[in-house]
Amino acid sequence: MEQLKSFGRELAMGSQGGSSKEFLDLVKSIGEARSKSEEDRIILRELETLRRRLSEPDIPRRKMKEYLLRLAYAEMLGHDASFGYIHAVKMAHDDNILLKRTGYLTVALFLDEGHDLIILIVNTIQKDLRSDNYLVVSAALVAVCKLISEETIPAVLPQVVELLGHPKEAVRKKAVMALHRFYQRSPSSVSHLVSNFRKRLCDNDPGVMGATLCPLFDLILEDANSYKDLVVSLVSILKQIAEKRLPTTYDYHHMPAPFIQIKLLKILALLGSGDKQASSHMYTVLTEIFRKCESSSNIGNAIIYECVCCVSSIYPNSKVLDAAIEATSKFLKSESHNLKYMGIDALGRLIRINPDIAEEHQLAVIDCLEDPDDTLKWKTFELLYKMTKSTNVEVIVDRMIDYMINITDSHYKTEIASRCVELAEQFAPSNQWFIQTMNKVFEHAGDLVNPRVAHNLMRLIAEGFGEDDEGADTQLRSSAVDSYLRILGEPKLPSLFLQVICWVLGEYGTADGKYSASYIIGKLCDVAEAHSSDDTVKAYAVSAIMKIFCFELAAGRKVEMLPECQTLIDEVLASHSTDLQQRAYEFQALLGLSPQVIENVMPPDASCEDIEIDKSLPFLSNYINQAIENGARPYISESERSGTASTIAVASASQYQHDTSSVHSLKFEAYDLPKPRGPVPSIQSSSMSSLPTISSDLVPVSEATYTTREEQQNPKVQTLADQISAEIGVRLRLDGVQKKWGRQTYSSPSAPSTSSSSSTQKPSNGMVTSETIRENTLDSRKQQIPEVSAEKQRLAASLFGKKAVEKKTQAGTRRPVKEIQPAVATSAPEAPKEDKVIAPAAPPPDLLDLGEPSETATQTIDPFKQLEGLLGPGAGSDRASGPGPSVSAVATADLMSMVTDMPPIIDSKSSDKGVISSTVAKKGPNVKDALQKDATARQVGVTLTGNNPNLFKDLLG
């Protein structure tokens, strides 16, 4: 029956519109298409037909109109119909108004203002603007709005301005909008015409007046102060509309001109914002609208909502504010989702004026939170997000996480995860809570959060609470370890979270003696095995295992090499990732060292130690000077070296001093051939010239895990290290393994140790007990779900009310964490957020300090410090007395002798053993010679550019 009816309609319409059978068939087949691919087939066939038809000569104009509409269909359904654009442009020339307007319409549908064909239409528009037929003028003005670009504005501007005084209101209205369009395109093009908008506001025709509000809104948005004089007129217009003085044709669902009212309210909100005097004119009319508006219709509620927005924007007045609050509570109490939604939004606006308002509506808000409508729920979370403070952050973030766990849309999940992180970082009542919250966020949305969050978490665990309570810190860490060991049982953990877990287990897994080393190692092996395709996680796991081995060995305990661990190491030794390989080799090498060395290399819980840097490396000066005296060439910085190598090779050092102009010149001579190695001084020069070959020998380093560091790596130093290694490493290079990671040592600090070295650590707060408390409260909440109202009451209290404060203080007394003052949020209406940000979020100040959380520190490690640490206090004069020799490979002997030969220039520093960083230490057994290379390299580098610019002058005259 239904089909018959529609078929009858089709026939009727077909005959009416004079459409061809082809068009009828097209529409019918599109309408009946069951799938997108079917629709695509229909359109492609149609486009073929149209291409043929359009190439025929002498197409009747009516027919052409139909073709254009069929092209419009094709474009609308996503297919290119550009071959027909020109016909649309032509049709705009037609004398018949219907055809002309169809031409303009299709041009606007097909082309944008920048298209080449637009220039053809401008002339037509100019002509039509002068037409006697107001329908033609109207059509041209509509086209002006859509097709005139910034460049073509001057071509039509005078005519448009003239049309502002046209006798037909429809034309005046469109001329106003054309000017508005020009303003949108290029404000300067019409800046001298702005007064016209004020004039048109007083137009006799309400349609023109209503249209004029659009450009005025834009102007006032830019500069409200210039339009304050309009407040009185706008208020009077609004009053007249509300009193139904307008023609009834503007009524919509018995509301007088509601869309104009809404626009007026938007403008008044702008004009009254922060202006007591302007606002005072509005109170009466706003109260009146609140009173008169029918809340039975949607449009009435739309006006009421706009009034609330206006009230929340202008200078507050208690009477109007009360009316707005009442209206909002009506919204919230409504059965309709739409109105509840508006209510939540309105509430979000009103609490900016007075946060207490939320308290009255707490139960309604909680209802919305439990509503099955996702949009409403989302909006409510937005409201809660706005009203979060330290007193309710726990409840709100818990709710958000519950919600996050249950949604699948990754867009919203990311959004809400980042909000949880933001709120937790801002308002966290305790670090322990922060860690718990982060664990949950990671567990459920770990792949969606910013890696920075993971670094913050690691840092927080390493730093503790910034107080001197070492015991509390230890507790915190053990409870973190406990929770991670538990979480590891879960399937499918996100990579980022696993990295955090591995790092924490490596650093603190065995710290409290609760778990045996082999237990933790076993767990870490499981992680690596379960995520064998994730190199980053594997790298973290291997480094963590290495740390635990080191801690145990340093403490003089024996550690058994578990078979699965051996398997893992064997596998990683042959890994395609050079980073993983390097870790494994470092691990192997470390195992062979004596406990004292290991302790220096890998001191327990030292991830937060500060590292001091001495960039000038002055204690190598003597060595350098000696080398230069022996005829070695001074260091040339990389920028100078590139492209000018041969020039410099030829030029003597003293020449170079003067001849800076040659530095950037092109190189015309061939490179020198590498010379055979001779005695020490000549070795240096030969190694310089053979540098390219040497560096190409080096195995490229995978930078997967420490990409953040690479930018800070000094390439100059690396290249020089190569040179030096070439120089001293005749024997070094014989060993393939060492070659691989001998260079690597430079960038070797692994990602875990990167973050470990990042932070400065100070202890406080505990965790074990508080965690169990937390669990209890969570459990109890779950149990109480049946008794809804009581539960809701409590939730409401914790979200909004003072009860929350009491409850929190109780919790606080049980909790051994540093409790924030349960802030007087409710009594501080203005901007509670800001003051919370400063005060209570204090405990982990570093949480807020997000800039380059870990990399900077690591990157600034001074190889010299490392070297000094390894050599021990007496290294300069007597290397046998330090721990160094046991580490030093045979290969490094000659450099060692070079170093030992020189008097220790900055021995005060080198005796400062406490400064050794763990990162340094984690560089592996070959650290020493690598460091020596670094050291030499730096010394060479520094002498020229750094603190010692006069060195060469002194030496070489």
Add this chain to the structure above:
Amino acid sequence: MGIRFVLLVNKQGQTRLAQYFEHLSIDERRALEGEIVRKCLARNDQQNELAILEFIHLLVETMDRHFGNVCELDIMFHLEKVHFMLEEMVMNGCIVETSKTNILSPIQLMEKAS
């Protein structure tokens, strides 16, 4: 700009009318129309959503008055007329005309003239 585009889509999600107030390429339009649910939910802050809902209703009422109990096929067969109505109601992304008489009179006049 308040209104960026108007799409009429049937219950099966097929586009029946599309008018844009800012330029988008065909590819962008296609992507947008595919993502439309999310775009609908990501409304901007100063938009009165209830009013927009009512505006859509007003458009339907206007079409109703013109076609008499409008249906999908009416729009499909008279695509250009619906576009004309929309052109009268929205310019530069702003609602400029809400009186049904004013919206429809130029369309009726054009029909008479041709």
